[in-house]
Amino acid sequence: MSIIIKTKEEIEKLREGGKRLATILAEVATRVHSGVSAMELEEYTQARIKEMGDTPAFLGYKPAGHRTAYPAALIVSVNNVVVHGIPTPKIILKEGDVVSLDLGIKHEELFTDHAITVPVGAVTKERAKLINVTREALAVALEAIVPGARVGDIGHAVESFAKKQGKYGVVKALAGHGVGRAIHEDPYIPNYGRKGTGELLVPGMVVAIEPMLTLGSDEVVEGSDGYTMKTEDGSCAAHFEHTVLITETGYEILTKT
Numbered sequence: 656m657s658i659i660i661k662t663k664e665e666i667e668k669l670r671e672g673g674k675r676l677a678t679i680l681a682e683v684a685t686r687v688h689s690g691v692s693a694m695e696l697e698e699y700t701q702a703r704i705k706e707m708g709d710t711p712a713f714l715g716y717k718p719a720g721h722r723t724a725y726p727a728a729l730i731v732s733v734n735n736v737v738v739h740g741i742p743t744p745k746i747i748l749k750e751g752d753v754v755s756l757d758l759g760i761k762h763e764e765l766f767t768d769h770a771i772t773v774p775v776g777a778v779t780k781e782r783a784k785l786i787n788v789t790r791e792a793l794a795v796a797l798e799a800i801v802p803g804a805r806v807g808d809i810g811h812a813v814e815s816f817a818k819k820q821g822k823y824g825v826v827k828a829l830a831g832h833g834v835g836r837a838i839h840e841d842p843y844i845p846n847y848g849r850k851g852t853g854e855l856l857v858p859g860m861v862v863a864i865e866p867m868l869t870l871g872s873d874e875v876v877e878g879s880d881g882y883t884m885k886t887e888d889g890s891c892a893a894h895f896e897h898t899v900l901i902t903e904t905g906y907e908i909l910t911k912t
């Protein structure tokens with residue numbers, strides 16, 4: 656376990672990268688409509704990253720234990736897909752769907768990571784609430800980042816908040832992480848935990864916090880493409896993620912426009 660404290664210069668670049676990333680993802684979100692394919696969103700994303708002179712972080716990335724590299728820039732995870740959905744022309748969005756868009760970019764050699772979940776047109780009340788509760792779970796997780804906080808405080812905040820809101824599954828097999836010089840760095844930041852446990856969060860650390868909630872089971876299964884992670888029971892899932900800098904007084908969101 657080695658946690659990297661970023662330099663002032665690196666933080667400046669991460670701030671700019673985070674702003675660019677949030678701008679692109681917000682633009683992609685406005686293109687989510689019934690009848691649009693996941694591949695169209697992918698093509699738009701790649702074009703915008705290129706225009707900005709940056710590099711997609713996930714395209715060609717081969718996580719430990721995977722035999723093939725991830726084939727796209729964008730992750731498009733629809734309904735029962737929790738994360739790591741590969742965009743293809745066959746995935747056509749339809750009214751009522753819940754779509755998680757997850758994107759990482761490399762700006763001047765430094766990585767940021769960001770995800771949002773959006774509805775396609777009108778969705779059921781239950782699905783709308785899932786999206787809201789997951790978005791709020793991220794906000795609550797960030798509020799737990801105060802001077803002296805530890806990794807376990809973040810997980811505890813996510814899980815206890817989600818349980819108070821209703822019968823939501825809190826996905827445990829996937830987690831947040833350090834980010835910056837690589838797309839995945841230490842520490843590992845689960846969405847469950849005990850207060851006061853785990854690594855101390857210190858100024859200069861940069862972390863990606865990413866709660867994943869479902870309307871059913873918290874268990875996930877891997878799809879046949881080796882990437883797609885689906886809920887075991889087929890229930891709908893949502894996912895929000897910010898890259899944040901740990902500061903003297905708390906945190907600063909880097910993935911904001």
Ligand code: MG
Nearest residue numbers: 768863865896
């Ligand atoms: Mg991430």
